[in-house]
Every structure is written in structure tokens, then in C-alpha cells.
Amino acid sequence: MKILNIGITDDKSINRKNIADKISQFNDVKLSFSAVNGKDCLEQLKGLPLEKMPHIIFMDIEMPEMDGIQAISIARSLYPQIFFIVLTIFDDDDKIFEAIRAGAHGYLLKDESAAMLHHAITSVAEYGGAPLSPAIARKALQLLSNASVNIPEKKNTDNISSLLSEREAEILQHTVKGYDAKRIAELTNISVLTVRKHIANIYQKLHVNSKAQAMKIAYDQGLIG
Secondary structure (H helix, E strand, O other): OOEEEEEOOOOOOHHHOOOOOOOOHOEEEEEEEEEOOOOHHHHHHHHHHHHHHOEEEEEOOOOOOOOOOHHHHHHHHHHOOOOEEEEEOOOOOHHHHEEEHHOOOEEEOOOOOOHHHHHHHHHHHHHOOOOOOOOHHHHHHHHHHHHOOOOOOOOOHHHHHHOOOOHHHHHHHHHOOOOHHHHHHHHHHHHHHHHHHHHHHHHHHHOOOOHHHHHHHHOOOOOOO
8 A cells, every 4th residue: 555645734733733633544644744834844845855755735825924825836846746735715716726827736625524635635646636625616617617707817927026036036037047146246236245145045035955946946937938
């Protein structure tokens, strides 16, 4: 029997406990870690050994420091093998489509039963399914069947631009083009030391350790054409 590692990210301890209690009823799943927000989730992923890396992460949306949509967007670039299932109280249209655009593989409400959570886990892990709560599925079908609906486009760059300052985004663009710190300093009229400080801040905010990882996120989210 294959054991599936599960991560839980929610800012409320009672919610983390409820989810953990529900999945603990099943022998084929194991809790790998729990995180208090998107930033904490990304930090914990960085330090996990391969055997504890989660197959699936249940992700809340509204959280302090970094919300679930931002976390999914970044983590999908760094850990494409992980599946993300949104588990939230929100069922409004914008949240649903923002989560899907960010790379969520499913969208469930927090009051789902243990059996439903387990079904979602196995559906995603084994068949690449896209589990949706019945209420969410009905809403999605209504939106798609309404010919007059106009789903607003939202560029993926919003996920990065909300994390980085204007100067940091500019320096990331120059970095992706292959410019070194000295050349970037000349282009931006700041010191080499300041450029290096900005680059360190970029790595910290994007939760990456290298230029290659930062470039991948920039390309994946459309910051660089």
C-alpha cells in the first residue's frame, strides 16, 4: 500500500487539527507537516527530506503574511510534483478562478467529511482528478454555462508583483536577462552592494536559493516574456 504524504496550511490551529484528525482515520495517508500560512509552508518545504515531501497539500486561502493563492503560484513553479487542494470557507467566483489560475488541482469547503477529503486525496494522486465540493461544482457550471459571463483576466504577474517592490521586480527582470550585479547597478543607477541586497531580498520573498529558481518563477508567472 502506497502511503501518501499530506501537508496542511491554515492560519487557524483548530482548522489544522480538524483536517489532521479527519485524514488520520485512513491508513494510506500520513501528515508530513502543517503550516500557519503560505510563507511558513514554503519555508517548511525547503527543509523537508525527499521521503517526507508531501504528495498533496491542503491550502487555505485567506492567511496573514502570504495567502494561499500566492503560495500555490510560487510552489507550483518550485515543486511541480505536488498537488494543491484548496480547503476554504470561500465559495465566491473570484476566489475559485484565482485559485485555479494559480495552479490549484481542487477546491473544497472546510466542512467536508473525512470520506470526502480521502476521496479527494486519492482522486488527485492516482488519477489526476480535480475534486470540487458540490456547491463549488454547481457554481462553476453555472458560470461556464452562462454565455454572458465575463470572467476577468488576471495576469499571473500579480502574484509576484504583490510580493516584490517595483525596484525588486526591475532587478529580477535584469537578472533574468543575464546581467550581473555590476551591470544592473549601472542600468539602475544604484550601487553594486544595493543591487546584491535587492537580489537577496528577492530570493527571500520568493523562497528560492538560486538565480535559476528565481528565473523559473519569473518565466512561469509571465513576468519575463
